[in-house]
Amino acid sequence: MIKIRNAKSADRKQYLIIQKEAFPTSDSRREGKFFDLKFKKGYILVAEKDGDYLGHLAFEDYSITPPFAKSIWLQEFAVKKNERSKGYGKKLLNAAAEYCKKKKIPVIYIPTSDYPNNRAIKLYKRLGFKLLGTLADVVPSKEYPYPQVFYGIKVSDWK
Template sequence: MTNNLLKGSKITLTSFKEEYMNKFENWYNDVSFLRNYDMISAFPRAIDELKPMIDDVKKSPDKFIFAIINSDDNKFIGVTGFEDILWNNGAATIYIGIGDSSNRGNGIGTEALNLTMEFGFEELNLHRIQLTVLSYNTPAIKLYEKLGFKKEGTYREFIHRDNRRYDMYLYGILRSEWEHINKY
């Protein structure tokens, strides 16, 4: 267990604040971001459409959202959290989105997801964390496997993009597997 829950060497996870909405709106108008972040059509969204979505997460008993803040310059660079928490089963779906491409591929996603997993297992007392990822998102797949997630299934030809069908993979990690990887 870490002494600084939600704080790593490169980033800190904080509450999602109103001041982040403009940047969040920019990401929701970036098709390449949306095509990796969500399964719905990459449809641009305005702040007035995004604010109720964030408010819903904040009020929900089965969802959490964190803002990912760069420790060097204190800038908002992404979101992570949990949805579909089944408290009685100790299971949840994790997600992450790093907004600007300049913040991808440099370890920020690894650190943010690892901190989120730690929060899930240590603070929320989860037994299982799962996620879904589209088959064409190879950087995300490498990240998830590096952190110990195991491929558990395939939703064949799940999504239609650019006149092609792509599979969606289900990945999961159990608390015991995470503890084995993160021995203190």
């Protein structure tokens, strides 16, 4: 049975392995610092099955701070390569929506790369996310090889 839970400090190693698998050009030291920061805040959700770490979703809660007040911004979302397309990502996103419902946060945003056949975009659209803009509109960084776009959904529209 699939379980979605908050991350534990012992998850750090698996988090970094899956991040590197999903995002090969990522900086592992930076990712480690990111894990530590999000872990302290309780902003990492983990999917596991029979104790096996399948994937994670890290976010920032912008309940009161700009630029996306009254929202969460999904930041790191990855599932083990051999476990993709089995519904684990959807379960993680459902858990994020439940977090928002409990905290009365009305909007979820998620950035992604806009490259051909991005399966994540297909998942987001299937769940009701709408394309809202490009990250260049918000953060004019050239950190990624493909244009970065962001999607959003009102929690009340969650499917």
